[in-house]
Amino acid sequence: MTISIGNDHAGPDYKKAIVNYLEKNGHTVINHGTDTFDSVDYPDFGHPVAYDVESKKADFGIVICGSGNGIAMTANKHQDIRCALCWTVEIAELSRQHNNANILSIPARYTSIQQAIEMVEVFLMTDFEGGRHANRVHKIACK
Known part of the structure; x- marks a missing residue:
């Protein structure tokens, strides 16, 4: 799988650990994140991840900022993106099962x-469960 990842100054340590985990497990990583703790603007890192997922250059995306909100809002501006802000394993699981999320915000x-x-x-x-959730996910897109 190819995973696109982006982070602002709140997440260099997180990104490094996640990239290490992903690569150890055979995934290809596209890195759009900063490696420093110097203040940067999260949209500069969230949009490239969303573009990668939208264009199918990446299978999934991971975005990281301090609260997870700003970078999730940025990614969700893209038509075919469903970025889920998650803070527990259970929420991450439900975001895939019920919402077919394609970007995880941490x-x-x-x-x-x-x-x-x-x-x-x-x-x-x-995996996405589909079924009754498929119609709901379709309505998110406003197409």
């Missing part, structure tokens, strides 16, 4: 790196 200031890796693992391993 709040670096509210989760541990270990929790983030666990969420990534579950997010990537969980």
Whole structure:
């Protein structure tokens, strides 16, 4: 699988650990994130991840900022993106099962790196259930 990842200054340590996890598990990673703690603007890193997923250059995306909100809002501006802000493994799992989320947003200031890796693992391993959820997901797109 190819995973696109982007982060602002709140997430370099998270990104490094997640990229390490992904590569150890045979995934290809497209890195759009910053590697420093110098203040940057999260949209500069969220939009490229959303473009990668939208264009099918990446199968899934992961975005990281302090609260997870700003970068999720950025990604969700893209028509075919369903970016889920998750802070527990259960929410990450439900975001895939019920919402067919294609980008995971991680709040670096509210989760541990270990929790983030666990969420990534579950997010990537969980399938969309379809069924009654498919119609709801279709309505999200406003097409």
